[in-house]
Amino acid sequence: SQTIHQWPATLVQPVGSPLSLECTVEGTSNPNLYWYRQAAGRGLQLLFYSVGIGQISSEVPQNLSASRPQDRQFILSSKKLLLSDSGFYLCAWSGTGAATDTQYFGPGTRLTVL
Amino acid sequence: KNQVEQSPQSLIILEGKNCTLQCNYTVSPFSNLRWYKQDTGRGPVSLTIMTFSENTKSNGRYTATLDADTKQSSLHITASQLSDSASYICVVSVRRGSTLGRLYFGRGTQLTVWP
Numbered sequence: 001s002q003t004i005h006q007w008p009a010t011l012v013q014p015v016g017s018p019l020s021l022e023c024t025v026e027g028t029s030n031p032n033l034y035w036y037r038q039a040a041g042r043g044l045q046l047l048f049y050s051v052g053i054g055q056i057s058s059e060v061p062q063n064l065s066a067s068r069p070q071d072r073q074f075i076l077s078s079k080k081l082l083l084s085d086s087g088f089y090l091c092a093w094s095g096t097g098a099a100t101d102t103q104y105f106g107p108g109t110r111l112t113v114l
Numbered sequence: 115k116n117q118v119e120q121s122p123q124s125l126i127i128l129e130g131k132n133c134t135l136q137c138n139y140t141v142s143p144f145s146n147l148r149w150y151k152q153d154t155g156r157g158p159v160s161l162t163i164m165t166f167s168e169n170t171k172s173n174g175r176y177t178a179t180l181d182a183d184t185k186q187s188s189l190h191i192t193a194s195q196l197s198d199s200a201s202y203i204c205v206v207s208v209r210r211g212s213t214l215g216r217l218y219f220g221r222g223t224q225l226t227v228w229p
Contacts, residue, residue: 038168041221042219042221043118043203043219043221043222044158044203045221046217088155090157090158092157101142102148102160104160105157105158105159105219106157107156107157108155108156110155
């Protein structure tokens with residue numbers, strides 16, 4: 001069966017510090033991968049998606065970047081965090097083609113920028 | 115503009131009671147609609163998925179309905195339990211090209227079940 005992992009689970013970082021959140025998927029190959037942010041009281045916002053190694057699409061301009069160094073690894077990064085980067089970050093995976101309609105979410109990372 | 119609106123924003127019910135959550139969408143072209151349950155501090159977990167031709171789908175005490183003509187969906191929870199306390203998110207999928215679907219998320223309804 002497929003599983004998706006995220007770490008760390010929680011993170012408190014000062015403004016201006018770098019960020020690296022990691023997401024890995026097991027039990028599937030060549031998945032589509034997604035990064036979402038969920039601000040308090042808001043819906044999920046798609047930040048990045050990837051259909052393959054090294055292929056990253058950005059949905060919204062922001063202070064963050066994403067990379068996919070391996071087939072089942074997706075990394076969310078920032079060089080300098082802003083207060084507005086605080087939120088709950090969710091990684092998700094899906095199959096390809098018609099299976100992209102079904103996304104499976106990881107446990108999330110709670111990021112607090114102080 | 116593709117949007118998904120949910121109501122109410124929050125809801126408090128007593129254990130054992132029933133409740134209904136609403137979802138209205140303006141997403142097009144419609145592919146499917148899914149209800150997710152998200153426990154606090156956790157990732158969303160899918161409850162039901164409905165395509166254009168399906169009107170009702172059940173998953174235990176959860177029953178989802180879909181009216182594709184009026185673009186409305188509801189999630190009915192029967193005999194609520196304390197563990198039902200969570201955010202319930204309505205998600206509508208569109209097909210963008212042949213390679214990647216796009217999901218539109220509602221803001222969720224925060225349900226609290228009191229003993």
